Amino acid sequence: MSGTVPAGFEPLGISQAEDISFEKHIGPIYRRLDAPKDTAVWGFRVEPYHCNPYGMLHGGMLTSVADTLMGSLVFDAIEGKPCATISLTSDFIGAGRAGDWVEGRAELLRQGRSVCFLRCEMRAGEKLLMSASGSWAIIGSK
Template sequence: MTADTAQAESVAPAGWRRLEAKGFSELVGPVWFRKEAGGVRFGFRAEDRHANPNGVIHGGMLMYFADHVLGALAWHACGRRPCATLSMNCDFLAAARPGDWIEGNAEVTRKGRAVIFIRGMLEKDGAPILTADSVWKVIGER
């Protein structure tokens, strides 16, 4: 894949907006988002640089993206206050490859004052490729 091809493939489908990135997210992005009736959905275009030596998207990249998707919901659910991942368990269901458009969504399954439980899924072409369950700590709450 040439640099021009990689750049063209990093563009999102119509209706998606690029998310501002800082730090690590800037290195592995871009990440895109789209507002929907039920909240926000996130996506990214898998590139060669996201792949492992076997030519499939590295599990670490998928886990980063899942953490980003679930974390965005945790942040929103706690009133846009800082929060941190306490735990995240992922199940890999199918492979993704460079060029694939990968989307993620999540839902709060239980929420307390200091801890939030969230379940999410990553999909490719409408089919699940990863599920994740996570626990989030609202910073400053006991």
């Protein structure tokens, strides 16, 4: 079912342990390199394995991508220091289906010494599928 990827997106470079990373197993996931500062934009084409038995995009996929997307934005903001999700709140608003291009846009709202706060929206075209907000601990900070 794989469709085309919109212009401006490139495959997400996961990590040194690419063969075993969680994101590799739920992907492929793509990112925009030209996103504004304090913002990250990722996307993925909904495949049948991303869907629930009713043929709709599984909320767990949306949540996983939003969590990883926001976490990557924190990681970049704190210059590669370790970080971890403290809180993640998701509101499911619309339904996606196999074949849809889903785009997530995350924004860093505030960066403190030990915690960062973010929000994210996941959309299929103009249709809002999920909004999320969360906080991330900066590990090892005092």
